[in-house]
Amino acid sequence: MEGSMADGIALALQPASLLFGVFGVVLGIIFGAIPGLSATLGIALLLPVTLLGPPEQGLIMLGGVYAGGIYGGSISAILLNIPGTSAAVITAIEGNVMARRGQAPLALGLSATASGVGGILSAIALLWLSPELARVALEFAAAEYVALILFSLVIVSVMLPTPLLGNAAGAALGLTVALIGLDPYDGTPRFTFGFYQLASGAPLLPLLIGFFAMPQVLVLAIETLSGRKVEDVVFARSSGYAGIVRETLVHWATLVRATVIGIFLGILPAIGPESTPITTHALERRFARKPAEFGKGSVQGLIAAECSNNANVGGSLIPLLALGIPGSAAAAVFIGGLEVHGLRPGPLLFREQPEVMGAFFTGFVIVNVLMMLLGLFAARYLAIVLRIPKGVIATFVALFALFGGYTAGNSIFYVWVLVVATLASLALRAVRIPILPVALGFILGTLFEEQLAIMLTSFRSAEAILHRPIALTLIALTLGVLGFFGWRRGWK
Amino acid sequence: MYRVQIAIVAAIGALVAVMLWQAYSIPAWQLLDVGWFHYPTVVLWVTLVLLGAHLVYLATAGGRADRVEVLLPPTPKGRLEIAAFVAIWVGYVALLVPIGFFVATTVALSLSLWLLERYRPWLVVPSSALATLVIFLLFRRALYVGVPTGPVDDWLDTLIYRFL
Numbered sequence: 001m002e003g004s005m006a007d008g009i010a011l012a013l014q015p016a017s018l019l020f021g022v023f024g025v026v027l028g029i030i031f032g033a034i035p036g037l038s039a040t041l042g043i044a045l046l047l048p049v050t051l052l053g054p055p056e057q058g059l060i061m062l063g064g065v066y067a068g069g070i071y072g073g074s075i076s077a078i079l080l081n082i083p084g085t086s087a088a089v090i091t092a093i094e095g096n097v098m099a100r101r102g103q104a105p106l107a108l109g110l111s112a113t114a115s116g117v118g119g120i121l122s123a124i125a126l127l128w129l130s131p132e133l134a135r136v137a138l139e140f141a142a143a144e145y146v147a148l149i150l151f152s153l154v155i156v157s158v159m160l161p162t163p164l165l166g167n168a169a170g171a172a173l174g175l176t177v178a179l180i181g182l183d184p185y186d187g188t189p190r191f192t193f194g195f196y197q198l199a200s201g202a203p204l205l206p207l208l209i210g211f212f213a214m215p216q217v218l219v220l221a222i223e224t225l226s227g228r229k230v231e232d233v234v235f236a237r238s239s240g241y242a243g244i245v246r247e248t249l250v251h252w253a254t255l256v257r258a259t260v261i262g263i264f265l266g267i268l269p270a271i272g273p274e275s276t277p278i279t280t281h282a283l284e285r286r287f288a289r290k291p292a293e294f295g296k297g298s299v300q301g302l303i304a305a306e307c308s309n310n311a312n313v314g315g316s317l318i319p320l321l322a323l324g325i326p327g328s329a330a331a332a333v334f335i336g337g338l339e340v341h342g343l344r345p346g347p348l349l350f351r352e353q354p355e356v357m358g359a360f361f362t363g364f365v366i367v368n369v370l371m372m373l374l375g376l377f378a379a380r381y382l383a384i385v386l387r388i389p390k391g392v393i394a395t396f397v398a399l400f401a402l403f404g405g406y407t408a409g410n411s412i413f414y415v416w417v418l419v420v421a422t423l424a425s426l427a428l429r430a431v432r433i434p435i436l437p438v439a440l441g442f443i444l445g446t447l448f449e450e451q452l453a454i455m456l457t458s459f460r461s462a463e464a465i466l467h468r469p470i471a472l473t474l475i476a477l478t479l480g481v482l483g484f485f486g487w488r489r490g491w492k
Numbered sequence: 493m494y495r496v497q498i499a500i501v502a503a504i505g506a507l508v509a510v511m512l513w514q515a516y517s518i519p520a521w522q523l524l525d526v527g528w529f530h531y532p533t534v535v536l537w538v539t540l541v542l543l544g545a546h547l548v549y550l551a552t553a554g555g556r557a558d559r560v561e562v563l564l565p566p567t568p569k570g571r572l573e574i575a576a577f578v579a580i581w582v583g584y585v586a587l588l589v590p591i592g593f594f595v596a597t598t599v600a601l602s603l604s605l606w607l608l609e610r611y612r613p614w615l616v617v618p619s620s621a622l623a624t625l626v627i628f629l630l631f632r633r634a635l636y637v638g639v640p641t642g643p644v645d646d647w648l649d650t651l652i653y654r655f656l
Contacts, residue, residue, distance in 0.1 A: 172535065218574070222574055224609070427504070
């Protein structure tokens with residue numbers, strides 16, 4: 001297995017792979033920098049583009065979009081006090097104060113180095129932990145998968161800040177959408193409502209674009225029509241790179257803590273890069289010698305936030321690749337990048353396509369290095385995109401999103417599915433049912449049904465579960481998490 | 493807004509109920525001895541129960557006290573404009589196959605840009621046509637994505653293959 005994964009290193013170093021990586025990082029930073037666009041949206045829009053080359057090149061590009069998108073949010077956060085993505089909320093607090101003090105280049109540089117360090121270390125963790133986790137997961141039988149999927153759905157339901165029942169209803173709705181298609185037992189089409197195109201199941205790509213990309217287009221359009229204009233971008237003169245390197249080295253302990261927390265929270269489903277910096281920032285304050293500076297342009301606070309959100313990116317890909325369970329919304333959309341190439345995320349991926357995995361891991365380290373270099377040397381030039389009118393962005397994103405749906409099957413039917421998914425996403429948002437559990441339930445639904453059927457067939461009695469210690473532990477964890485967080489939230 | 497929320501949850505619940513009715517009506521399933529556990533019916537029942545519980549939560553004081561995330565703009569004019577924006581793109585999807593990519597995209601881009609940014613028509617129409625042409629070339633020559641074609645697209649295709 002290691003030998004074949006090593007073959008992937010050569011694939012990742014091919015000029016075409018590097019070009020895909022550069023394209024992904026640049027586009028990701030641009031998407032992250034523009035308020036209203038996000039890494040999730042960028043990945044969703046670029047899913048059809050991955051078909052242009054072999055899977056490893058497409059995956060490297062998506063990895064670049066993901067990492068670049070999370071970092072890019074810091075550019076507008078620092079320069080305009082408008083977080084480009086919700087992962088940059090803390091950066092807006094700390095970084096913008098620094099920018100107003102005339103330290104914009106320092107803040108941008110620290111953001112780039114901290115994001116780069118977090119991203120590179122999480123890429124190494126991804127490289128090291130994913131195959132190990134996949135090796136353990138190869139021992140999994142149906143009972144373990146059922147328990148793991150239940151655990152993931154419960155974690156998502158209890159961790160999101162929206163009402164508990166709404167989150168659970170969202171996960172159940174996702175499982176419901178996954179029912180559409182052929183019955184795995186008898187091959188009967190079910191819940192297709194007369195559309196033969198749905199016999200093979202609800203299409204993943206249009207649904208993901210409809211869930212995550214098109215609602216953002218509407219948000220952008222509303223912001224444009226409300227007359228919210230982007231402020232002019234003002235740069236201060238650069239104070240050189242020595243200060244950036246010095247501050248980064250001085251805060252090495254912060255970087256280590258933020259990376260570990262970021263990776264750990266990334267592995268857990270539902271805790272994406274959006275909420276990670278808030279946790280890390282609050283924790284780092286306890287370690288700080290001058291906690292009073294936090295919230296007032298603290299270098300330590302900025303480094304902790306930026307390092308942890310990019311560390312979360314690699315972390316969220318670990319359960320996705322090893323177990324097929326995404327750790328964030330962007331990771332959920334990332335599954336589309338694997339599935340359009342006929343790859344199914346999970347432990348078998350490492351056995352069947354080790355060179356693709358090896359190439360992706362190597363490529364992911366490279367894109368994080370590229371992201372850091374681009375951030376250090378080109379952030380001020382990339383920030384020019386902040387001057388593009390939002391109406392223009394909304395118009396072109398709408399066009400490309402609709403065509404992303406069209407390419408799923410070269411049929412207008414898939415665009416209509418996308419439109420319906422968009423309406424459903426907006427309707428669910430209005431009733432406070434978040435879209436992430438719906439997407440997760442939909443993605444895991446088919447696997448859950450298959451594994452549940454195998455488990456029920458192979459288990460002659462309920463006592464059989466007692467002979468599966470991993471499944472039993474996961475069930476106990478699920479009940480514990482549900483009980484603890486449910487009690488803490490007052491079941492609301 | 494509160495009534496709209498109730499209506500949305502009720503509509504989703506009704507759709508799930510229809511699926512549940514379908515689940516019990518499919519003859520092949522009725523023939524199978526599935527016992528008490530039949531995965532689709534269990535999932536649909538769980539969904540219905542959770543939606544019902546969420547509806548109760550929304551209807552209670554606790555649910556109402558929550559800040560409702562509303563996407564609509566605050567003014568009637570803003571709502572009309574956003575409805576027009578949605579109509580442009582839904583209309584685009586509806587007209588794409590009958591009139592072809594080039595014309596449909598040029599019209600949709602022009603209308604959307606005019607609506608959102610109030611660019612002058614003499615500027616926005618040729619710019620949109622040019623952008624559409626670039627995207628058309630990108631799809632046909634670089635990405636090899638098939639697009640719905642009309643008379644203008646066929647003519648453009650002929651031109652492309654003659655000169656490129």
